[in-house]
Amino acid sequence: MNRIVKYAFFPTLLIPLLILAPLTSCSRVEPGHVGIKVNNFGSAAGVSDRALGVGWYFTPVGTNIYEYPIYTSTYAWTANREEQTQSDESFGFQDRNGLNLSADVSVAYRVDPVKAPILFQKYRTDMTGIVAGPLRNAVRSALVEEASNLGVEEIYGPKKAQLIGRAWQDVSRYFEPFGLHVEQLYWASNIRVPDQVLGQINTKIANEQAALAAQANVATVKANADALIAQAEGKARASQIEGDALRANPEILRQRVIEKWDGHMPTYMAGTGASLPFISER
Numbered sequence: 001m002n003r004i005v006k007y008a009f010f011p012t013l014l015i016p017l018l019i020l021a022p023l024t025s026c027s028r029v030e031p032g033h034v035g036i037k038v039n040n041f042g043s044a045a046g047v048s049d050r051a052l053g054v055g056w057y058f059t060p061v062g063t064n065i066y067e068y069p070i071y072t073s074t075y076a077w078t079a080n081r082e083e084q085t086q087s088d089e090s091f092g093f094q095d096r097n098g099l100n101l102s103a104d105v106s107v108a109y110r111v112d113p114v115k116a117p118i119l120f121q122k123y124r125t126d127m128t129g130i131v132a133g134p135l136r137n138a139v140r141s142a143l144v145e146e147a148s149n150l151g152v153e154e155i156y157g158p159k160k161a162q163l164i165g166r167a168w169q170d171v172s173r174y175f176e177p178f179g180l181h182v183e184q185l186y187w188a189s190n191i192r193v194p195d196q197v198l199g200q201i202n203t204k205i206a207n208e209q210a211a212l213a214a215q216a217n218v219a220t221v222k223a224n225a226d227a228l229i230a231q232a233e234g235k236a237r238a239s240q241i242e243g244d245a246l247r248a249n250p251e252i253l254r255q256r257v258i259e260k261w262d263g264h265m266p267t268y269m270a271g272t273g274a275s276l277p278f279i280s281e282r
Contacts, residue, residue, distance in 0.1 A: 027059040033067040034113045036120040040064070051116040066126050068111040068119065075131050076188045077139075078104040090192075091140050093147040095155055099197065101147070104188035105139060105164070107131075115179025122178050130180070138174055139185065142167035156191055 029035035035052035039045050041062035052065065059065055077089035079102070092102045111119060111127070123130050146166045150159055168185035175182055 025058060025060050026056050027065045028056050029054050029065065029067060032071045033069055034111070034116045035065040035067055036117055038064045038066065038120075047117055047121055049117055051113050066120055068116045068127050070111055070113045070116075072108055072110045072183060073127075074106060074108045076104060076106040077136060078188055080104075089136075090189075091143055093140075093143045095150055095152045096148055097151065099152050099194070101152065101155065101191055101193060103191045105143070106186055106188040107135065107139065107182060108184040109135070110181050110183065112179035112181060118177075119179045135171075135175070135180070135182075138171045139167065142170040146170070152193060152197060156193055160187070160191065 027035075029052050031054050033054070035057065037048040037052055037057065037059075039048075039062065057065060076084065077091060078084070079088045079090040081088060090102050090104050092100065094100055109131075119130070123134055125133070143163070146163050147155060150163060155163055164185055164187055168182065171185060172182040
């Protein structure tokens, strides 16, 4: 009797296992991604030429699906060991004189869904592996090459944006044929310069600013002086013109006296006591 119960119970355990088996052989492509199906066994072994859209797919033993993001993703390679990894991921490079510099860099990227199979065939890894390996190496190489053409004062100052811009162009141009769009490359921190060199740069900048301020002050003083001279010259010229006009036409002076007369005749001439005629008739 016990044996009959034992064999009768076995199918009840087998049925759920048969139901769960197909489910454990399925993989899902998440929204915002495309999948690359890779078959490792049999005559169909290889990488699928067509990217998979969002959904569930049958993945028997030996079959894997790798996901690539088709939305804009970002990653920052920094010296902070607590930000994304436990290691210093910042970039080191040198100026044209061999001075060692370093900086944190961020990247924005996305995968072309049509070219995703090409990207996988090129690197045979997921997006995390591409960011940590080929993409990081390409950024480092571009920074090293472009920085070697510039001095430290240029890199730290006026050509800082130019350096990262040219590095981005190099990296973007390299990955574009494989379907990886490197949309942006930008500094995630100030460029780190040796303290002694940084002090020299800051001192030079301060001196240049002081010199510019002094030049501006001299220019202001000169402009004010020139304005006063011009004003005085203008007044002198006006007086000269007025004097010439009065000498050429005495009636103008007579007319001005009349205009300013208050209507009262002077009574006496100073020192004589005699009456002072003011206006004579002709």
